Amino acid sequence: MTNALLVYPEHPPTYWGANFALEIVGIRAAFPPLGLLTVAAMFPRNYTLRVIDMNTGPLADSDLEWADIVFTSTMIVQRVSLQDVIDRCNRAGVPVVAGGPHPTTFHSEIRGVDHFVLDEVEETFATFLEDLESGAARGIYRARRKPDVSKTPIPRFDLIDLDNYHSMGVQFSRGCPFDCEFCDITKLYGRIPRTKSPSQMVAEFDALYRLGWRGQVFLVDDNFIGNKRDAMNVLPALAEWQKTHGYPFTLCTEATINLARMDALMDAMVDAGFDTVFIGIETTNPKALIKTKKQQNTSKKEDNFLFNAIRKIQRKGMQVQGGFILGLDEDDESVFDAQIEFIQDSGIPVAPIYLLTALKGTDMYKRLESEGRLLEVPIGTSSMPLNFRTEMDPSVLIEGYKRVTATLYDPTLENYLERCLTLLDCLEPVPHLYKPKSKNASFAELMGVRARLSAEQVPAYTKFIARVSKDHPRMLPMAIRLAGMGYHFEKVTRSQIALNDFKEFLAAELRSLEDGEPQRNRIAGKHDNGREAILARANARFAALPDEFRYLGDGVDECLDSFHSAVKERFRQPFPATVS
Numbered sequence: 001m002t003n004a005l006l007v008y009p010e011h012p013p014t015y016w017g018a019n020f021a022l023e024i025v026g027i028r029a030a031f032p033p034l035g036l037l038t039v040a041a042m043f044p045r046n047y048t049l050r051v052i053d054m055n056t057g058p059l060a061d062s063d064l065e066w067a068d069i070v071f072t073s074t075m076i077v078q079r080v081s082l083q084d085v086i087d088r089c090n091r092a093g094v095p096v097v098a099g100g101p102h103p104t105t106f107h108s109e110i111r112g113v114d115h116f117v118l119d120e121v122e123e124t125f126a127t128f129l130e131d132l133e134s135g136a137a138r139g140i141y142r143a144r145r146k147p148d149v150s151k152t153p154i155p156r157f158d159l160i161d162l163d164n165y166h167s168m169g170v171q172f173s174r175g176c177p178f179d180c181e182f183c184d185i186t187k188l189y190g191r192i193p194r195t196k197s198p199s200q201m202v203a204e205f206d207a208l209y210r211l212g213w214r215g216q217v218f219l220v221d222d223n224f225i226g227n228k229r230d231a232m233n234v235l236p237a238l239a240e241w242q243k244t245h246g247y248p249f250t251l252c253t254e255a256t257i258n259l260a261r262m263d264a265l266m267d268a269m270v271d272a273g274f275d276t277v278f279i280g281i282e283t284t285n286p287k288a289l290i291k292t293k294k295q296q297n298t299s300k301k302e303d304n305f306l307f308n309a310i311r312k313i314q315r316k317g318m319q320v321q322g323g324f325i326l327g328l329d330e331d332d333e334s335v336f337d338a339q340i341e342f343i344q345d346s347g348i349p350v351a352p353i354y355l356l357t358a359l360k361g362t363d364m365y366k367r368l369e370s371e372g373r374l375l376e377v378p379i380g381t382s383s384m385p386l387n388f389r390t391e392m393d394p395s396v397l398i399e400g401y402k403r404v405t406a407t408l409y410d411p412t413l414e415n416y417l418e419r420c421l422t423l424l425d426c427l428e429p430v431p432h433l434y435k436p437k438s439k440n441a442s443f444a445e446l447m448g449v450r451a452r453l454s455a456e457q458v459p460a461y462t463k464f465i466a467r468v469s470k471d472h473p474r475m476l477p478m479a480i481r482l483a484g485m486g487y488h489f490e491k492v493t494r495s496q497i498a499l500n501d502f503k504e505f506l507a508a509e510l511r512s513l514e515d516g517e518p519q520r521n522r523i524a525g526k527h528d529n530g531r532e533a534i535l536a537r538a539n540a541r542f543a544a545l546p547d548e549f550r551y552l553g554d555g556v557d558e559c560l561d562s563f564h565s566a567v568k569e570r571f572r573q574p575f576p577a578t579v580s
Contacts, residue, residue: 002046006070028057050067057164067094076105101188146175150195162211168215172219236272254280255278257296287330325356349482353404
């Protein structure tokens with residue numbers, strides 16, 4: 001028997017991770033490592049499997065001692081943690097196999113991996129294992145075509161502790177018919193959506209149900225309605241299963257905004273138990289949308305198309321969560337206020353905002369490369385990387401980004417909770433989506449959120465709960481969950497700004513040194529004291545960063561080390577060791 005350890009590296013804190021909100025209810029991670037669990041189902045019986053999700057617990061040295069081989073699967077945001085895992089495996093003498101979206105695109109930049117199994121692996125994994133067992137495994141395996149997902153096995157959910165997670169994940173389709181310039185989904189999975197059969201989806205629901213799962217199930221498709229016909233075929237089967245089992249699952253997924261034009265499909269989704277849909281809205285600027293080939297978010301016939309589409313989906317009974325981007329070509333400084341106004345007015349509480357990143361392999365990356373606008377900047381862990389020259393002044397863009405996020409997730413949560421009320425006012429109540437909870441359970445959840453809030457957040461929260469209890473009592477459990485997410489989003493926003501401000505502070509201090517000896521004398525009066533004063537300010541700012549804001553790959557330690565080195569070089573004499 002071969003001991004195969006399947007390791008899922010850490011995610012840095014993000015809006016989607018919901019880390020701070022999940023702490024309230026004692027849950028460790030938002031979603032399980034679905035890709036690894038699917039690969040686990042492809043192993044033959046002569047392998048003993050163990051899954052380590054580093055988002056729910058550490059990778060121990062004893063795990064590596066047990067393992068004959070380590071398999072990993074990662075996305076770009078896990079880049080730093082993946083390299084740390086690889087380095088540990090190398091030191092322990094355990095072979096490493098890497099796959100998933102990140103290695104598929106960036107394998108040439110990843111060091112220390114013994115074997116890459118890239119792309120979708122349904123048709124290559126068995127060959128790799130055979131070669132591995134015969135001692136003839138190659139360094140890289142690529143899929144020759146997009147596999148038939150109707151042959152994909154049921155993920156091995158039994159290998160994880162379901163209690164660690166907020167939501168389970170299943171996948172219905174891969175691929176998207178649209179070809180947005182900044183998106184790498186079509187490059188990874190193609191533009192012809194491939195789907196699982198209704199019986200497959202029911203079997204995956206059965207597997208989760210038998211293991212005792214009750215709660216949210218996220219259909220992780222990048223565009224659930226990419227194949228409208230197949231989506232309409234699977235929904236009645238899911239609805240029948242849900243009705244038979246008493247709706248044990250609440251469903252959510254991702255889709256494009258043209259869902260609003262599909263009344264029958266939206267009705268079928270609600271009937272099946274969908275209460276949330278995430279939509280990539282990106283911007284309200286039609287010029288920017290057209291430039292990035294996202295015409296599906298525009299309409300020549302309807303001036304307020306995006307707003308009206310969101311409202312229509314809400315009226316059907318589904319919460320809209322929206323993704324937004326700043327830094328698109330064709331954007332000017334008016335985009336910041338436009339984003340704030342649109343998100344507030346449309347009632348989208350969960351609205352993560354991102355600075356645009358040019359992803360390797362996308363059409364945008366190729367265009368910017370041809371225009372000479374790409375920058376050598378690591379991506380994947382920092383919230384504010386700019387890896388290309390933006391049309392807007394970068395300092396204006398970053399300050400605008402900080403203002404937008406700090407306004408939408410303000411320290412009092414007033415703006416956020418106001419959006420929650422707008423959403424609840426617009427949602428059509430659907431009985432099977434809002435199951436009643438006991439007063440004791442609701443009170444415990446309500447007080448659990450309140451206990452985490454700051455003193456300046458409690459007044460808005462109290463007013464919010466009072467209003468919901470009066471006007472939307474059936475939706476009180478949902479309102480409490482939304483408030484918990486607001487707590488998380490505000491905290492992530494504050495941590496992003498704090499880390500970025502610290503790095504900008506160090507850069508400003510270094511720029512002040514560029515003024516030369518007169519500037520040092522002006523700051524501190526003499527040479528040695530000038531050095532000590534600069535280092536003391538930097539060390540004090542570093543010490544003031546809350547530990548809960550720090551994460552692997554945040555770049556803070558590297559920036560501080562670089563700062564100390566630069567100061568040492570500038571003053572050309574020794575100084576105290578770097579703070580750790």
